[in-house]
Amino acid sequence: MLVSAKEMLTKAKEGHYAVGQFNINNLEWTKAVLLTAEELKSPVILGVSEGAGKYMCGYKTVVGMVNGMLESLKITVPVALHLDHGSYDGCLACIDAGFSSVMFDGSHYSIEENIAKTTELIKITREKGMSLEAEVGSIGGEEDGVIGMGECADPDECKMIADLGVTMLAAGIGNIHGKYPENWAGLSFETLDAIQKKTGAMPLVLHGGTGIPADMIKKAISLGVSKINVNTECQLSFAAATRKYIEEGKDLVGKGFDPRKLLAPGFEAIKATVKEKMELFGSVGKA
Ligand code: 13P
Numbered sequence: 402m403l404v405s406a407k408e409m410l411t412k413a414k415e416g417h418y419a420v421g422q423f424n425i426n427n428l429e430w431t432k433a434v435l436l437t438a439e440e441l442k443s444p445v446i447l448g449v450s451e452g453a454g455k456y457m458c459g460y461k462t463v464v465g466m467v468n469g470m471l472e473s474l475k476i477t478v479p480v481a482l483h484l485d486h487g488s489y490d491g492c493l494a495c496i497d498a499g500f501s502s503v504m505f506d507g508s509h510y511s512i513e514e515n516i517a518k519t520t521e522l523i524k525i526t527r528e529k530g531m532s533l534e535a536e537v538g539s540i541g542g543e544e545d546g547v548i549g550m551g552e553c554a555d556p557d558e559c560k561m562i563a564d565l566g567v568t569m570l571a572a573g574i575g576n577i578h579g580k581y582p583e584n585w586a587g588l589s590f591e592t593l594d595a596i597q598k599k600t601g602a603m604p605l606v607l608h609g610g611t612g613i614p615a616d617m618i619k620k621a622i623s624l625g626v627s628k629i630n631v632n633t634e635c636q637l638s639f640a641a642a643t644r645k646y647i648e649e650g651k652d653l654v655g656k657g658f659d660p661r662k663l664l665a666p667g668f669e670a671i672k673a674t675v676k677e678k679m680e681l682f683g684s685v686g687k688a
Contacts (some may be wrong), residue, residue, distance in 0.1 A: 402467065406481040406532040406628070407568045409444040409458055410604035413627040418683030419618075421610070422446035423675055424485060424632035426453050428466065429545050429664050430639075433504035433671035435470055438478050441676060443684040445478065446502065448485040448630060449495075460484075460498035465649070468499075478688035481532065489518050496525060502533035504571070512558050513538075516565065520557035523566050534628075535562050538573030542607045550585075550608070550672060551577045553592040557626060560599040569628055571606035574621075579633050581612045588617050611637075615681055622683065635671045642670035 402488050404419070423434045425447050438445035454460050467482050483502035484495040492503040504576060505522050506516035519535045526533040538554025554572035563570050574596075575589045597605060604627035610618075611633040618629065646666045651657045679685050 402471065403482050403499075404479045405530055405568070406446055406483060406534075408501045409446075409479050409481070410532075410569055410627050412687065413444075413603075413684070414602060414604045414625065416683075416687065417622060418687060419622050419627050419629045420444050420446060420684050420687075421675070421678050421682050422483060422485070422606075422630040423635060423678075424448040424450060424453065424626055424630070425457075425463075426636075429668045430635065430671060431467060431470060432474070433635075433668050434675055435467075435474055435476050435480065437494050437672045437675040437679070438480065438688070439474065439476050441679050441685045442478060442688040443679045443686070444688050445679075445684075446481045446483050446628065448632065449500075450485045450632075451487065451491045453489075454484070454495075455678065460495050460500065464499040483532075483534070485632075487538075489522070493520055493525075496531065499652075500531070502532040502534070502568075504536065506536045506571075507572070508536040508539040512561065516561060519562060519567060520565055526568075527566075532568035534569045535565075535567040535573055536560050536571040536573075536607060540571070540573050540576055540578060542578030542609070549630075552590050553576045554594040554596065556592070556599045557602040559596045563600040563603045566627060567603075569604040569606050570596075570600060570609055574607075576607060576609040576613070578609045579611065581609075588613065588621060590620060593621060593624045593626070600625075606630065610634070610678070618681055629678070629682055631674075634678075635674050638670040638674045639667035642666040 481502045486506040542549035552573040601613045606628040610631035
């Protein structure tokens with residue numbers, strides 16, 4: 402059964418480790434993440450962006466697929482199904498479809514509007530026993546070929562949103578989605594430290610987990626990060642393994658064109674990436 406992310410993140414914050422959110426795109430992705438979590442006895446969060454939700458034929462299809470896998474793969478570790486960077490309406494749709502967690506990304510609104518909409522969603526998610534992630538300070542990334550640098554959130558605004566009673570808080574600390582540019586300044590630990598001091602026990606979320614060096618990940622966890630989102634890195638390892646299979650001509654040998662064979666190296670590559678991240682984040686054995 403899907404669970405809210407509240408308990409796993411409270412434990413992670415207290416235990417000084419982080420739970421990974423791995424974004425899913427299809428059946429292979431979902432199966433790879435769930436099986437790795439079970440093998441490593443790690444709690445896990447499956448992230449679904451609005452775009453990926455649409456790609457997978459809607460949130461209800463995603464809920465059906467994930468619930469089916471929890472049963473057929475006999476998954477015993479805690480699993481949350483979480484909307485990533487949701488709009489207000491996207492959150493309502495996922496709550497209705499049976500997700501166990503949602504993120505409302507109100508970072509592009511004024512702080513007043515972010516507070517108003519987050520407050521509404523706290524009421525609704527609480528009634529359903531779901532977790533809610535909010536965001537302050539936008540997270541950079543590539544849009545139309547231009548890489549926007551991540552903003553640093555205002556610690557006082559973070560406190561305002563945390564005090565509303567969200568489950569976990571994403572705050573920009575110079576992190577960005579996708580690959581980091583050569584001239585990236587690194588995470589702002591000064592900002593993270595100030596946010597953690599103001600928000601106390603609130604589990605903090607680090608987006609843009611792809612490409613952040615291991616020492617920075619460890620330092621971020623020591624300063625209160627308890628959830629780390631990874632998306633692009635699984636896509637890169639899936640693509641590299643699939644490319645290798647085809648470049649070696651394996652799809653042309655026997656029944657190598659069968660999707661169950663063609664997608665197998667990519668599936669194994671996702672598993673390896675997820676394993677590496679769970680070991681780095683310290684969530685292995687914490688289920
Ligand atoms: P990356 O794609 O950089 O790993 O970021 C993932 C993320 O933060 C999803 O919200």
